[in-house]
Amino acid sequence: MAAVRRIQKELSELKTRPIDGLSVEPQDDNLYEWKCAIKAASDSPYKGGTFHFSLSLPQDFPFKAPSVTFTTKIYHPGIDEEGHICVPVLRDQWKPSVTLSSVLAIIQEKVNNPSPDDPFEPEIAALLKTDKSKFLATAKEWTKKYASP
Amino acid sequence: MQHLASSNATTGQRFFNSSMEIVHKFLGLPSRAFMRMRRLDNMLNQDAMQTQAQPFVSTSAQGMHTAQARAATEALYMPGPWGFMTSGYCFGMLIMALILNRIQNVVAPSRHPLFRHHRRAPAERHGLLRSLRNTFFPIDLSSTFARSTFRIPSIYLLGKALLIWFVVLLQVSNLYSASEWRWLQALGDWVARKPMEEICWFTFTSVCVALCVGTLTRGLDGFNINSNSPTNLFGFAFQLYLFSAEYTHSRKSQDHPSRPDKHTVVTLILPLLQLMMIHCLEVRQRWARQRLIPTTVCALLALGHFHTVIWRSPSSYPLSNVFPCVVESLLLGTIMLTILLNLITQLVLEGTISRPLFGHTQTLLPKWDEDFGVALIRLGAASFEATSVAGLGNEVAAVTSASSSHLIQHGHSSPQGSLELDRAGVISINTPEETSRKRSKKRVGFANEITNVKVHALTVDTLVDSMVYLRWYKELWHFVLSGWAAVRRLLRRLWSCLRGACRATGAAPSVENDLPINPTAPTGEKEEDELDVVYERFLRGDALSDDDDEFDPFSDRPPTPESPASTSDGEMSEEVAEDSETVQLYADLSTDTATSSSAPLLLAHMVNTSTSPLTRLRYRRLVRAPVDQQDTDDWQSFALSRRQAKAGAPPDELDERRRNCVVCTVEPREVICWPCRCLALCNDCRENLASRSSASKHTCPCCRTSVQGYSRIYIP
Numbered sequence: 001m002a003a004v005r006r007i008q009k010e011l012s013e014l015k016t017r018p019i020d021g022l023s024v025e026p027q028d029d030n031l032y033e034w035k036c037a038i039k040a041a042s043d044s045p046y047k048g049g050t051f052h053f054s055l056s057l058p059q060d061f062p063f064k065a066p067s068v069t070f071t072t073k074i075y076h077p078g079i080d081e082e083g084h085i086c087v088p089v090l091r092d093q094w095k096p097s098v099t100l101s102s103v104l105a106i107i108q109e110k111v112n113n114p115s116p117d118d119p120f121e122p123e124i125a126a127l128l129k130t131d132k133s134k135f136l137a138t139a140k141e142w143t144k145k146y147a148s149p
Numbered sequence: 150m151q152h153l154a155s156s157n158a159t160t161g162q163r164f165f166n167s168s169m170e171i172v173h174k175f176l177g178l179p180s181r182a183f184m185r186m187r188r189l190d191n192m193l194n195q196d197a198m199q200t201q202a203q204p205f206v207s208t209s210a211q212g213m214h215t216a217q218a219r220a221a222t223e224a225l226y227m228p229g230p231w232g233f234m235t236s237g238y239c240f241g242m243l244i245m246a247l248i249l250n251r252i253q254n255v256v257a258p259s260r261h262p263l264f265r266h267h268r269r270a271p272a273e274r275h276g277l278l279r280s281l282r283n284t285f286f287p288i289d290l291s292s293t294f295a296r297s298t299f300r301i302p303s304i305y306l307l308g309k310a311l312l313i314w315f316v317v318l319l320q321v322s323n324l325y326s327a328s329e330w331r332w333l334q335a336l337g338d339w340v341a342r343k344p345m346e347e348i349c350w351f352t353f354t355s356v357c358v359a360l361c362v363g364t365l366t367r368g369l370d371g372f373n374i375n376s377n378s379p380t381n382l383f384g385f386a387f388q389l390y391l392f393s394a395e396y397t398h399s400r401k402s403q404d405h406p407s408r409p410d411k412h413t414v415v416t417l418i419l420p421l422l423q424l425m426m427i428h429c430l431e432v433r434q435r436w437a438r439q440r441l442i443p444t445t446v447c448a449l450l451a452l453g454h455f456h457t458v459i460w461r462s463p464s465s466y467p468l469s470n471v472f473p474c475v476v477e478s479l480l481l482g483t484i485m486l487t488i489l490l491n492l493i494t495q496l497v498l499e500g501t502i503s504r505p506l507f508g509h510t511q512t513l514l515p516k517w518d519e520d521f522g523v524a525l526i527r528l529g530a531a532s533f534e535a536t537s538v539a540g541l542g543n544e545v546a547a548v549t550s551a552s553s554s555h556l557i558q559h560g561h562s563s564p565q566g567s568l569e570l571d572r573a574g575v576i577s578i579n580t581p582e583e584t585s586r587k588r589s590k591k592r593v594g595f596a597n598e599i600t601n602v603k604v605h606a607l608t609v610d611t612l613v614d615s616m617v618y619l620r621w622y623k624e625l626w627h628f629v630l631s632g633w634a635a636v637r638r639l640l641r642r643l644w645s646c647l648r649g650a651c652r653a654t655g656a657a658p659s660v661e662n663d664l665p666i667n668p669t670a671p672t673g674e675k676e677e678d679e680l681d682v683v684y685e686r687f688l689r690g691d692a693l694s695d696d697d698d699e700f701d702p703f704s705d706r707p708p709t710p711e712s713p714a715s716t717s718d719g720e721m722s723e724e725v726a727e728d729s730e731t732v733q734l735y736a737d738l739s740t741d742t743a744t745s746s747s748a749p750l751l752l753a754h755m756v757n758t759s760t761s762p763l764t765r766l767r768y769r770r771l772v773r774a775p776v777d778q779q780d781t782d783d784w785q786s787f788a789l790s791r792r793q794a795k796a797g798a799p800p801d802e803l804d805e806r807r808r809n810c811v812v813c814t815v816e817p818r819e820v821i822c823w824p825c826r827c828l829a830l831c832n833d834c835r836e837n838l839a840s841r842s843s844a845s846k847h848t849c850p851c852c853r854t855s856v857q858g859y860s861r862i863y864i865p
Contacts, residue, residue: 063841
């Protein structure tokens with residue numbers, strides 16, 4: 001019960017004070033499944049792309065971390081083939097007082113600034129380290145292919 | 150069962166025999182394949198058999214001849230772990246593990262929403278076939294009919310196995326009396342003639358089929374994640390293997406195959422019954438996840454049976470089932486005792502029972518989709534843990550910890566009240582004594598002013614101390630750094646003044662001070678003086694020329710960071726800042742006075758104090774829109790927003806967020822955690838957190854330090 005009320009509260013907060021470049025919409029029948037989309041920043045390698053992901057909240061939400069799955073393909077060292085993203089706050093650093101808006105902000109930050117440290121996809125990270133121009137080209141190509149409206 | 154009974158009545162015994170044969174032929178293949186390996190096993194066991202059979206024979210005089218005869222003619226093997234490893238049961242279990250794993254990983258519900266299939270026009274060529282296919286596929290998994298047709302084979306097999314075992318149980322306990330119905334008689338005869346091995350193997354295969362079908366349909370429903378079947382296939386198979394061997398049977402007769410004892414049969418029937426119940430419940434989608442009822446019923450039956458056998462009956466309980474039963478009984482006993490004690494405590498102290506369970510009720514109550522065992526373990530762990538006085542379950546008493554015994558201990562009477570504190574809290578309070586007419590009276594409550602507060606600095610918390618000192622050192626370092634920077638700037642200014650031949654030295658610092666504070670209105674008199682001085686320098690030109698490096702108009706390379714200019718980044722930016730100030734002044738000047746187009750360029754060169762040449766890039770950067778202007782805009786907008794935030798509507802929401810529990814964000818905060826002193830939780834969420842994990846893992850939801858205790862806070 002507390003979970004539902006908290007989720008409603010977080011949602012209304014996100015509606016009143018939306019994060020730039022990020023849209024959030026819960027599924028019609030299920031408050032525990034959110035459909036979100038990130039519009040990549042103009043200075044990021046994914047300029048012009050819109051990346052959709054789903055945020056699913058567990059039944060005992062504030063005590064367990066939500067899980068995030070990208071539904072749009074993205075060439076990113078921190079996001080794997082199946083759309084799983086590796087951010088510590090969703091894994092071992094979760095605590096019940098973390099708000100969903102801060103989680104979303106962290107994800108947005110991660111998407112906009114791909115870094116080769118602590119990668120989920122080591123090959124992409126290696127490419128980003130050794131041959132940045134090639135990485136940028138591939139990222140741009142993937143963005144055009146999968147993430148353009 | 151009804152379906153089975155009717156089929157019994159019509160087709161009778163022949164049908165059973167034929168179907169049994171078919172099933173046995175197909176499913177018994179691995180069993181036969183391992184028969185050879187088992188024979189080797191038997192040969193190894195034969196010696197042991199001969200010796201072990203002796204005492205057994207001596208006890209039962211009636212079965213002596215048969216046992217000896219069997220031991221002599223055919224290999225009567227003794228079941229054991231090694232025999233199990235080479236038996237068909239083990240092989241079947243390996244196959245099952247593989248199949249179940251594959252099903253769990255591959256079968257998943259479609260990610261696309263189920264769309265209604267459109268019927269094709271019958272005019273098409275392949276219309277018939279396709280329409281036939283379209284009427285059946287895709288299967289609507291929410292309809293009970295489709296789900297039950299899916300389960301017909303497994304329910305049939307399970308039901309048949311249950312029926313056989315039930316008849317065996319009745320026969321073993323001598324309750325199966327010959328009745329007037331002929332088919333019942335025929336059924337009894339048919340079951341009685343079955344060898345035990347065959348029954349056990351049939352049961353095993355039907356359980357395997359049922360598990361496969363169950364996992365498959367659960368996969369199609371999307372329930373496979375985190376839901377293991379409550380059936381312990383390994384234990385069940387081992388039991389079946391054990392009791393399929395004649396060696397373990399207690400009832401032996403000449404004309405019928407031997408049977409195990411009735412308690413063994415009961416322990417074999419109960420898991421089968423549980424599986425059957427779950428299987429039947431899964432037929433309806435709404436009930437598909439209801440596990441609690443069947444597992445609870447079967448577990449309670451098993452426990453009841455266990456206890457009647459142990460306490461009431463002289464016969465022994467099958468050894469393989471003793472351990473889980475003992476553990477479950479102990480857990481159940483613990484939970485009952487805890488609940489009882491909790492109720493009594495509440496009744497005695499409060500007069501009413503407000504909390505029937507010891508922890509957070511909602512998290513502790515069994516859920517409908519849980520197994521009995523899981524719920525039992527959780528409740529048991531909670532009754533051990535959540536009631537223990539530790540972590541978030543430990544409500545720290547307030548100042549009362551300093552009791553009167555401490556007072557006597559620190560017996561020296563002082564005119565003023567004193568209090569001793571350490572990091573954990575108050576250690577002792579000394580109340581002052583008023584000595585009037587030999588009678589000493591203690592002052593208490595608000596009358597007791599405590600003037601001396603003694604605080605123990607524990608060496609234990611060196612980390613906190615060093616953190617505090619670290620902060621101080623950091624601030625000191627910042628101070629030293631900024632002081633050094635100021636001195637350096639002053640020196641540089643002095644040096645440049647000395648080099649600039651006739652500059653008034655007094656004017657320099659004032660420009661420094663005034664500009665950053667109020668850069669948009671540089672109208673001070675000293676400002677004017679400064680401008681005049683600089684303008685004079687500009688007019689004289691020659692005096693400044695040796696300050697600057699020569700400008701090479703053909704080199705428009707941007708200055709690279711590794712350029713020979715040995716200035717560090719910090720210096721660079723400083724210079725740029727300084728330059729921009731001056732350039733702004735020059736720009737004002739030049740718009741007023743200078744008419745020639747080359748004037749600004751010259752100005753820039755004169756201003757350039759760095760050792761590297763002034764390139765076009767740097768020149769452009771200098772002349773571009775002054776930075777200060779933008780800064781003030783930012784500052785003004787920031788101040789405006791702050792003012793709005795202070796006066797306007799939004800703070801209500803912020804305040805509410807600061808007042809409410811960080812977990813549920815609904816209830817007001819009322820629990821403070823020790824030792825981190827985060828006031829972040831409401832009591833409901835505190836209970837919830839406390840009953841979720843063991844006390845040693847209780848961490849603050851804000852700072853994640855481990856919690857030793859908590860206090861409730863009452864804000865009047």
